[in-house]
Amino acid sequence: MPAPETYEWSAAAIIAAHTAVRDLIDAHATLPGAVLVRDAADVLLGTITLTDPCGTVNGTTGQLAFDFDGREDDADAGGTIAYVEFVDGDGTVHLALPAEAGTEAVSGKAVFNTLTVVAGAPIEMVAAVVG
Incomplete structure (x- = not known):
């Protein structure tokens, strides 16, 4: 086998x-995880609630x-989406992904219309997928 x-x-693995990431986001007993939608200056544009469980592996x-x-x-502010943060019910960030516009899932990206x-x-x- 050649060297990678x-x-x-x-x-x-x-x-x-x-x-483990999915379980961390779902760990809160009563509050669901969420996606914090942010612009390049870290301004919170809006929040999208995740289901429980928050995804499938x-x-x-x-x-x-x-x-x-x-x-x-009802977006909190106007702007251009740059990235998202996946947080648990306590607001702890467990994953951040860059954003892009599109109609289909792209691995490693949060896709918005x-x-x-x-x-x-x-x-x-539209979608958010890693791996």
Whole structure:
């Protein structure tokens, strides 16, 4: 086997790691996890509630696909989405992902129908997947 050009993980390691992240986000007894939507200046544009469990881990590949409970109907502020933070019910950040506009899941990205947010308007996340 040739030497790898970058790091490589076994599927078992990826499954364990992504399961642990999912479980950390779901750990609060009564409050669900959430996605904090932010612009490049770290301004909170809105919050999208995650389901419980917050996602599913593929038992073969380890890919973690997040499940969210709808959308943010009333954006806190206007701006351009740059990234998101996945937090548990206590607000502890466990994962941050860059954002991009699109219609399909892209591994390592939070995908939105548009990156432009108007205060008081909806924010709709299409997908968020890692692995």
